[in-house]
Every structure is written in structure tokens, then in C-alpha cells.
Amino acid sequence: MRHIKLAILAVMLLFSMDSFLAASPYVAGYRVGLDGYDVPTISTDEYWSASLFADLMPTSRFSPSVHVGFLLPPYPFEEAAYATAGASIPLAYWLGHPLRSLFRRDSAYAPVFGVQALFDLGHMRLGGGSANLQPLRFDFGDKQVGILSIQLVYDTVADQWGWGLRIFEISHYLW
Amino acid sequence: MDFRKLKNAVTILLCSCVLLVSCSTTGNLERLVAQGTTAEELLRSVGIASYPSTLPHYYNTGAAWNARSLELIAQAQDYILVSTFLGVEHPSVQPVWQALADKARSGVRVYIIIDSSSNFQMVPLSKERIKAAYMQLQEMGLEVVEYNSLSLSNLFFIPKLFDRDHRKYWVIDGKVLAVGGVNVNHTSIDWPEGIGNIDTMAEIVSPGASAQVIETFVDTWNNHAPKKLLREDFTVPEVELATAAGVTTVHLLDHYWPSVSQVSTLFDLFSVSATKELWMIQGYTFLTPALLDRIRFAVGRGVEVHIMLSEFSSQPKYEMASRYGVLDLLEAGATVYMYRSPDGAFLHAKLMVADGKLVTIGSANYNFRSQTLSREMNFIFEDERIGTYSMQYIRELLGHCRIVTRQEAESYRNIRSWYNYVLMQIWG
Numbered sequence: 001m002r003h004i005k006l007a008i009l010a011v012m013l014l015f016s017m018d019s020f021l022a023a024s025p026y027v028a029g030y031r032v033g034l035d036g037y038d039v040p041t042i043s044t045d046e047y048w049s050a051s052l053f054a055d056l057m058p059t060s061r062f063s064p065s066v067h068v069g070f071l072l073p074p075y076p077f078e079e080a081a082y083a084t085a086g087a088s089i090p091l092a093y094w095l096g097h098p099l100r101s102l103f104r105r106d107s108a109y110a111p112v113f114g115v116q117a118l119f120d121l122g123h124m125r126l127g128g129g130s131a132n133l134q135p136l137r138f139d140f141g142d143k144q145v146g147i148l149s150i151q152l153v154y155d156t157v158a159d160q161w162g163w164g165l166r167i168f169e170i171s172h173y174l175w
Numbered sequence: 176m177d178f179r180k181l182k183n184a185v186t187i188l189l190c191s192c193v194l195l196v197s198c199s200t201t202g203n204l205e206r207l208v209a210q211g212t213t214a215e216e217l218l219r220s221v222g223i224a225s226y227p228s229t230l231p232h233y234y235n236t237g238a239a240w241n242a243r244s245l246e247l248i249a250q251a252q253d254y255i256l257v258s259t260f261l262g263v264e265h266p267s268v269q270p271v272w273q274a275l276a277d278k279a280r281s282g283v284r285v286y287i288i289i290d291s292s293s294n295f296q297m298v299p300l301s302k303e304r305i306k307a308a309y310m311q312l313q314e315m316g317l318e319v320v321e322y323n324s325l326s327l328s329n330l331f332f333i334p335k336l337f338d339r340d341h342r343k344y345w346v347i348d349g350k351v352l353a354v355g356g357v358n359v360n361h362t363s364i365d366w367p368e369g370i371g372n373i374d375t376m377a378e379i380v381s382p383g384a385s386a387q388v389i390e391t392f393v394d395t396w397n398n399h400a401p402k403k404l405l406r407e408d409f410t411v412p413e414v415e416l417a418t419a420a421g422v423t424t425v426h427l428l429d430h431y432w433p434s435v436s437q438v439s440t441l442f443d444l445f446s447v448s449a450t451k452e453l454w455m456i457q458g459y460t461f462l463t464p465a466l467l468d469r470i471r472f473a474v475g476r477g478v479e480v481h482i483m484l485s486e487f488s489s490q491p492k493y494e495m496a497s498r499y500g501v502l503d504l505l506e507a508g509a510t511v512y513m514y515r516s517p518d519g520a521f522l523h524a525k526l527m528v529a530d531g532k533l534v535t536i537g538s539a540n541y542n543f544r545s546q547t548l549s550r551e552m553n554f555i556f557e558d559e560r561i562g563t564y565s566m567q568y569i570r571e572l573l574g575h576c577r578i579v580t581r582q583e584a585e586s587y588r589n590i591r592s593w594y595n596y597v598l599m600q601i602w603g
């Protein structure tokens with residue numbers, strides 16, 4: 001509970017650091033997603049992913065991005081919650097993509113590849129690591145939306161490989 | 176009693192008080208007066224830059240600006256940048272969209288930014304929706320960006336939902352720059368028919384100000400579109416400003432969240448600079464404690480504060496909300512005028528004049544949104560020639576005004592108006 005309070009406080013503090021973080025172009029924001037896993041020591045319930053991310057080269061379309069956050073089960077006091085940290089990089093950036101007419105706004109097709117470490121907050125130990133491929137991801141400028149990304153997960157506790165699926169992910173720039 | 180709950184309640188209460196008090200303190204104003212801070216110093220302290228400029232030319236109705244914008248579009252040879260809070264699909268604005276599309280087809284680069292609030296436009300005095308222009312403009316071959324598109328993903332951080340681009344500006348070939356309150360929508364341009372709002376766009380030639388506005392346009396565009404623009408693709412030609420029309424200095428306010436509130440500084444500037452009279456023209460105002468304090472401060476220094484509001488708002492809820500606050504203005508010591516256009520037009524201009532010399536005109540409203548979350552752009556001039564012209568315009572408006580009495584102001588204090596007043600603190 002103390003950790004959650006601290007995390008909430010940290011996020012609020014970050015949101016209040018307006019004037020220094022006000023930047024052009026956008027460099028950072030929040031990201032939310034919904035995950036499911038087939039990994040021995042991770043629950044098969046869905047997990048909400050919430051994180052803050054920052055672009056390392058904000059003016060580039062191929063900017064690497066880093067993120068820190070949490071992976072929260074629907075019942076965080078009964079099942080393990082995870083702290084997460086990772087990085088990702090776009091693999092392509094295509095403005096004239098064939099699915100553009102599906103969206104009201106201008107979009108770019110921008111699939112990404114990323115890696116992520118999971119830290120088990122219940123047992124205070126490294127829970128695993130994953131490599132993620134997000135083949136259906138679209139950039140709208142101030143936000144990015146991805147669906148159906150696949151994850152290859154290594155469970156460090158059970159010493160076994162498993163897999164996961166991120167149903168959707170929205171990244172929204174704030175600063 | 177649960178001590179922890181009590182502690183939390185007190186904390187929340189204290190935070191709320193701090194928020195309100197921090198907006199309403201006048202200690203800073205007293206310090207500015209005591210130190211004799213000049214307008215230039217105060218504006219520079221919050222990043223408001225100044226540039227040489229021609230004297231501004233005012234276009235004082237939506238229809239007048241509409242006609243001028245069509246002329247400017249016809250004259251454009253290289254590029255046109257338009258940023259408007261509201262841009263809609265409506266026959267009244269079709270000539271502007273069509274002229275822009277024709278120009279784009281002829282090879283002139285045209286880029287338009289429209290705020291996502293345009294999705295909530297209504298026919299005046301009705302509940303009939305009017306479509307935002309994005310789709311139509313795209314179909315016409317125009318490059319358009321929707322500023323901070325309203326979507327479910329905004330719900331994870333609500334303040335972002337209210338980050339709105341309220342600015343209205345045009346840049347033509349880097350030469351002509353116009354800033355003001357006129358949108359590219361049906362009410363601004365054509366309600367009532369042939370007149371539109373009583374509203375002002377101020378047009379200047381100022382290479383420095385144009386360069387800054389182009390930079391802010393490109394930044395805004397790049398933050399909201401996947402297709403990026405390059406600042407260096409928009410050249411600003413050298414112009415000889417020494418014309419018969421005269422030269423002045425323009426201060427360019429470009430307020431954006433979450434940076435320092437340049438709009439609050441604007442109110443500070445006018446309340447500390449005025450020594451005799453302060454005129455504040457705006458159709459409606461959803462008062463904040465901060466603004467009331469600045470009015471009280473000016474009145475306390477012997478300044479006559481005159482505030483002009485307007486009848487004929489396009490939605491009754493705005494009028495109700497605004498009128499609820501009139502009593503507070505009177506109690507703060509201001510004289511309140513109600514403008515009633517003989518044509519039934521709404522006074523949408525946002526103009527302030529202090530001592531007939533310090534003048535601001537632009538998009539900033541006298542409300543919480545403009546002081547915080549909305550992006551705003553204003554010109555500020557300290558020039559008696561512009562002050563004289565602005566006061567002449569105010570005197571013309573006064574010909575159609577009545578002074579609001581305390582009795583009338585008290586009649587606006589009812590539950591329905593209060594409800595709208597509270598709602599408009601965020602929504603209006």
C-alpha cells in the first residue's frame with residue numbers, strides 16, 4: 001500500500017512539474033494497455049499496464065523510447081503487481097499506409113519492437129523479462145494506438161519461457 | 176471520528192484553498208507598482224517578446240474580416256497558415272474554405288489547425304449540431320490538423336482534455352499577420368447574416384512577430400500530426416516598415432499550458448499600468464477570483480474600471496453564466512455596460528485599453544480557461560495612436576450600451592445562472 005501511495009505521489013508530482021517539462025516538440029507522456037499472459041508464475045487474469053514514457057530523440061520519427069510503470073492485476077491486493085521498465089524503437093514509419101482511410105485523422109503506420117523487465121512487487125524480486133513486437137501500431141502525432149502486440153516472456157522464477165498478448169495500447173503525449 | 180479520514184479531508188481542503196488563494200493574491204501587484212516595473216520588463220519576465228511592427232489595422236466585424244481574409248488568400252503566393260479555434264462545415268464559411276482549396280491547387284501551401292472543440296458546434300439558439308470542417312477540408316485537398324482530438328484516451332489525464340487551442344491567427348507569405356477573436360465558423364462570420372459577430376482581427380506587418388507565430392504554428396502542427404513541417408520551409412521576407420502608416424512595437428503573447436500564465440500577467444500588466452481608466456471589452460466573462468482581485472486592486476488605486484458585456488450570445492447558458500458575475504464586478508468597484516447591437520450581433524471582441532495608451536487585442540477571454548488551460552494569442556501595444564483609435568472604437572460601441580444597475584445585477588443572481596456560472600468555469 002505504501003508503495004502504491006508513493007507511486008501515486010510521484011506521478012502527481014511529475015504532472016505538477018509543468019513549467020520545466022513544457023516542451024516542444026512533445027517528449028513524454030503516459031501509456032496504458034491491457035495485457036494477458038500464459039507464463040507459469042504470472043496470473044492468467046488480465047493485467048492493466050500503466051506507464052510514463054519519454055522519447056530519447058523527440059524530433060526523429062525513429063526515436064527510441066523508454067518507459068517505467070506498473071502492470072496491475074484487477075485485484076492488486078490478491079495477486080502480484082509488477083513494476084516495469086523497458087525500451088522500444090519504431091521499425092517503420094509509413095504515412096501513405098493502406099489502412100489510413102480507416103481513421104478520421106491523418107495517421108502513420110509505425111510498428112515497434114521493445115523489451116521490458118518485470119519486477120514482482122509482492123515478493124520484491126525480478127519476475128521476468130519480455131520482448132514485444134507491436135505490428136499494428138499507428139501514430140497520430142499527439143498519440144499512438146497499437147493493438148494485438150505479441151510478447152515472448154521469460155519467467156525468471158520458474159526458469160521457463162511463455163508468451164503474452166497486449167490487446168491494446170494507447171500512448172498519449174503530455175509534455 | 177476516524178482521525179485519518181479527518182486528516183485527508185483537511186489536506187484536500189487546504190490544497191483547494193492554496194489553489195484558490197494562489198490565484199487571487201495581489202501582493203505581487205503591489206510589489207510591481209512599488210518597484211515601478213515597466214510594461215516591457217513585466218512582459219519580458221514571462222517570455223513575451225517584442226518586435227517592430229506597422230500600426231495595426233482593425234477589422235471590427237466577422238463579415239469585414241471574412242472579406243479581408245478572402246483578399247489575403249487571393250494575394251498569397253507562397254503559403255498560408257491558419258489557426259482557428261472553431262472551423263465548421265457551413266455555407267457561410269464555404270467561400271473561405273473554397274478559396275483556400277483553390278489556392279492550394281494552384282501550388283500555394285495551405286495548412287490549417289482547428290481545435291477539436293469544433294465537434295460541438297450548434298446552430299445559434301438551437302440544439303442542432305453543425306459538423307466540424309476537418310473531413311470536408313481533407314476531401315477538398317487541404318492539409319488540416321485537429322488540435323488535441325477529443326477521445327477516450329484523454330480520460331486518463333483529464334486536464335489534457337481541456338488543453339484547447341483558442342488562438343485565431345493567420346499568416347500570409349510571412350508578410351501579413353492577423354490575430355484576434357474571429358473564428359472560421361457560422362456565428363463569427365455570419366450571425367446575424369451579413370454582419371457576424373462584433374469582433375476584431377488586428378492585422379500587422381512585422382517580420383519578427385510573423386517568425387515567432389510561424390514557429391509556434393509549426394510546433395503545434397508537428398505535435399498533432401504524423402506528417403511533420405519544417406520551420407525553415409516558411410521564409411519571412413525582409414520588409415521596410417517605415418511607411419506612411421507609422422511604426423510601433425508589438426508584444427506577442429502566446430500563452431500555452433502548462434507554462435507560466437502569460438494571460439494572468441496580461442491582467443497584472445493592465446491593473447498595475449492603469450492610473451486613470453481601464454476599459455475591458457468582452458461579450459461575456461466567467462469571473463475568477465484572480466481577475467476580481469485585479470479589478471479591486473485597480474479601483475483601490477483610484478482607477479475607473481469600465482467593463483463592457485454583450486447581449487445576443489449564441490447560447491443562453493453563456494449569457495446566464497456571465498450575468499451571474501455582474502454583481503461581483505459592481506461590488507469590486509467596476510462600472511458594467513451591456514452592449515445591445517442594433518443588428519442583434521454579439522460583441523465577441525476581447526479588447527483592453529488602459530489610460531488610452533496600453534492596448535491588447537486577441538483571443539484571451541477573461542476567465543479561468545484562458546488563464547490556464549487554453550492556448551491564447553494577443554497583441555499588446557503601448558502606443559497612444561493605437562490607444563486613441565481603440566478608444567474611438569469603444570466610444571462607438573458605447574452608443575449602444577446601457578449601464579447595468581445594482582438592481583439589475585441582483586436580478587441575475589438565481590440558481591440557474593449560478594449553475595451555469597459554475598459549469599462555465601471549466602466548459603466556457
